[in-house]
Amino acid sequence: MLKALIKKQFKECFRSYYVNGKKNKSRSKAGIIGMYVLFTLLMLFLVAAFFGLSFLMGDPLFEAGYPEMFFAVISIISIALGVFGSVFNTYSALYMAKDNEQLLSMPIPPSVILISRIALVFGLSLLYSGIVWIPAMAYVLIFQKLPALAVVFGILLTFIITLFVTVLTCALGWIVALIASRMKNRSFLVVILTLAFLGAYYYVCFNMSTFLEGFVVNIRQILDAFKKWLGLFYQIGLAAMGDVRAMLFFTGLTAVTIVACLVILTKTFNMIVTRAPETARNKGPVKDGIARSYKTALFMKELKHFTSSPTYMLNAGLGIALLPAIAIFALYKQELIRDAVTTAFIFLPQVKQFFPAIVFIMVSMIGWLDAVSTPSVSLEGKTLWISHVLPVSGKDVLRAKLKLHVVLNLPSAIFGAVSLGYVFKMSAMDILVVTLYSCLFIWFSGAFGLVIGVLRPNFTWTSETMPIKSSLNLVIAWLGTLLVMAILLGSYYFFWEKYSVMVHLEITAVITAVLSILLTRWLDTKGAARFESL
Amino acid sequence: MLRIDHFTKSYGSKVAVDDLSLHIQPGEIYGFIGHNGAGKTTTIKSVVGILQFDEGEISVDGVSVKADPIGCKKKIAYIPDNPDLYEYMTGMQYLNFVGDIYGVSTADRKERIHALADTFELTGDLGQLISAYSHGMKQKLAIIAAWMHEPKLIIMDEPFVGLDPKASHILKEMMREMCDKGCAIFFSTHVLEVAEKLCDKVAIIKSGRLMRSGTMEEVKGDTSLESVFLEMDELNAMAAASKPAGEMEG
Structure with missing residues (x-):
């Protein structure tokens, strides 16, 4: 059941790769290959850009003896990009699908519907986070020496970071859905909340550039600041270096948040998708219209x-x-x-x-x-x-x-x-x-x-x-x-x-x-x- | 009011409607009956300008659908079988939108919207988003929008589906009143009892071909419309079974 739903979700997402929207007919094999080639080229371009960034940032940090800082910063960029890339879709992907009622009328538990939709969010998050984390790992494997455990953890972290991003975006989507279902002008509310998120994101990015400028010069102080204020990312950095305790901590934290997220989202899913918004329940007299052209x-x-x-x-x-x-x-x-x-x-x-x-x-x-x-x-x-x-x-x-x-x-x-x-x-x-x-x-x-x-x-x-x-x-x-x-x-x-x-x-x-x-x-x-x- | 002459519509190599001709006079309620996939919706969608057709001519009140589609559409109101309306609008916003498109004055639309919405007990729901409407409420809203601009020809595809008994009864009365004023109504239905009681004329279509048409008496004689429909169906099945295999394949 879950497999069929996940398949449906991804089929919808990648529909334009297989179906010609113009003719509403399936694409030829060459057409499908062409679409994937285009997609791959775009991805390669982005991967190359982040590989370059890793190269520029990695060398001084590894030379200065702070490799965990490299992974910590990469994890921030990866998580930020993952959240930024998926957040716009999450609210509508989780709650606004047109087949909500159709699926709810079938003998499918809401948790299964939800997991199938979260799987799509996971896919998108993997795409966005991966284009930062994977080239960074490639850079480290090619140009730096790491213990075997660090390599294994690094590969595992690709998926664990993606899961973490998925939880973050789902939580944001859930908050937006919860508030929106109780508000009158929910469209504007969603936009304002997202813009606020974007503003915060840009604020962090803006300060991050200042932060990075003095990176190598003030590395000791920054390391302390990281440990104090951005401990989570520092733990990811340590985990990527093969620290078992840090790996267990981040994996455990992700697992707990996933479970909590799934429980909360499942319990509220029916209520959110079936609840009519305030405007929809607006009974009573309405203003007559005036003729326009x-x-x-x-x-x-x-x-x-x-x-x-x-x-x-x-x-x-x-x-x-x-x-x-x-x-x-x-x-x-x-x-x-x-x-x-x-x-x-x-x-x-x-x-x-x-x-x-x-x-x-x-x-x-x-x-x-x-x-x-x-x-x-x-x-x-x-x-x-x-x-x-x-x-x-x-x-x-x-x-x-x-x-x-x-x-x-x-x-x-x-x-x-x-x-x-x-x-x-x-x-x-x-x-x-x-x-x-x-x-x-x-x-x-x-x-x-x-x-x-x-x-x-x-x-x-x-x-x-x-x-x-x-x-x-x-x-x-x-x-x-x-x-x-x-x-x-x-x-x-x-x-x-x-x-x-x-x-x-x-x-x-x-x-x-x-x-x-x-x-x-x-x-x-x-x-x-x-x-x-x- | 509505003339369909030698209308043919194909989807690729499949002929959906083949050489159909129907003439509907002002004041007539004309029923269109047939199996699922017989070609009813294709005909209706071609009349209202949703589908473009290959052969034949369709005109409304002397205006050709092909030559002057806008002029034609000004005289028509259409209610589809599944009214997918703009869900981001409230009922009132949708009615005002339709009023603006048809150039209904502020005073006229106010009077008509309130009268029709009261009739269908929808007044209290006009401030709601259409996304919150049930199928029946959407159907009622589509009916109000259709009646609001006082068209000369109303075309409906299965209009009674989704309506509660009271709304169905009101709609039937409204259809008769409208035709008494000189309007014509062309609608498809599977409910043969409704067609029999309501229609002045009826046409039966099967596999894209017109099987029978005329006044109710001409079509059904002394029997019921249901008997005629089933009898015709049986005769067709027997004719198909008696054909040689090669001929059937062809």
Whole structure:
């Protein structure tokens, strides 16, 4: 029973690898292999990056005689990345699946349903934690000498750390679910809680860099601080060095938390998934509506969908909150930001003239993460019939989706571009150009993502997480937009002796506008016809 | 009001509906009967614009579904067999959304929503998210949304499934009232007793082909609709059994 459920969970997760969402048909063997090759290449890239990090960090620490500190820091990064990577999915994966009632009606104990879903969280956690821990182990095996027991413990720790991450993310998902089921505006609550978690995460990361800077110099004090404040990670570090006591401690702690987590989650599972939220039980008189145009109605429908789904908001709208936060931070720490950017781009001649391009990249890259439009077609799911039977054209429906992407991202992009422009002491005209270009790029990325969404829809999901996060469409949209940006800006390499950065930005802004018009034109005509035939 | 002429729809090599023709006049309640998989839902989905079809012509009040789908849809209301509605909206938000799309004025929608919701005893639930609705409540909401913009043609796929007896009775009365005002109703059902009592005309479809159609008297004569349906089924089974093996395979 459990095996069948776990198989179903993973099948859903990896559905896009086996099924062509565009045709809703199974992929050919070559297609499946191609998907796995792409996935492997992405993983190899990340593994190589963390191998490099291990190399840079490991040598001084091993030479200074503090190998356990190396493993302690790696375990922090591994756990942080594991939690960060899985936390967005956990709440919806554990509690928001569409087959909740179907499974509960079957003779399956809730604990089995829960374990099958936790298995998926474990899989994702392994992926995120593993890309840090496994290259670190590889580095140690290749370049350092460790006792045999340390190697065995190191391999075992890959799984024990993953289990620990799984417990942490499940606990967070459970807290969010528990509070959300008792709150009225639960979507926003989930978003606020997650953003608070993210804020804390970034705060730790920010301080961590300061912490790492003086690592080797103040190693003794840091070691003491680790033992005092971050004892758990220090124990992991000792365990990875072959310390049996530390290994037993961390394994025992993980086992106890797993058992406690399973008991609590199982006991509350039925209550959480079957309890209607406060808004759902809102009986009594309701306000009558006021007539609006059908275009406004379509737009408001898209907005309502976005604001009602924490998964959608967090995965496709993080930049909306992140960009103003970064801009405010930059305004607060102007000199620090200017110095940091000047140092980072020291290889550029006359770095100041590149500031407008750097501001544009910063704004666009953060906005680029907001793939609001990409999953919006697939998100129609089983309600697609409504768009088809209402007297509205496919063009109107797609325009509403594109409008949502632009309207949500535009204010933060404008604020971000103007604030960062001010921080980098750009002229008013340059700020205006960069702001306009950033707005154009948002239009482009929205239209491009929507084109991908129309070409490769998937309406057969059981959890919104699938189209919002676990879809190849997002990868294509992100990589495609990134490629276009790289080509447009990178082409300055050939012209930098002929004209200024600003002129190049103006030219590429015009090109972006033309591309956006072409994509929107396609959406209005062929895209609309395709949407109507879905 | 609804003309279906030589309509054919295939899924790949499988012909789901083959050369179907039906004419429905204003004021008529037209029942559409057939086995599971007979082609009822395919026909209905093609009429309302969900499915695009290969051959034939469908028009509503003189407007072609193919040539002017939007114009056609403005005259239609559709209630599916399984009303998957926007679960992130409350009942009231959904009704207002539909009202906005069909251009129903603020005053009209207020009056109609309250009247219809009171009739179906759904007023107190309109502030709830649709995700908390039962199947029957969703069905009632879909009916209110359909009636709200006063369409000329109402198309329903198994409309009585999930409704409680009182709501079923109300719906039947509303269907008759609507047709008395000149609207036409085309609906599929498996409940032959309902079709027999409610419909002015009926069509029986089997394996994508129209077997019989006409007024209730023309179709059933002195017997019941159930007897006609079962008799026809038996005759078809016998005809299929008497065919040579090679012919059957072909």
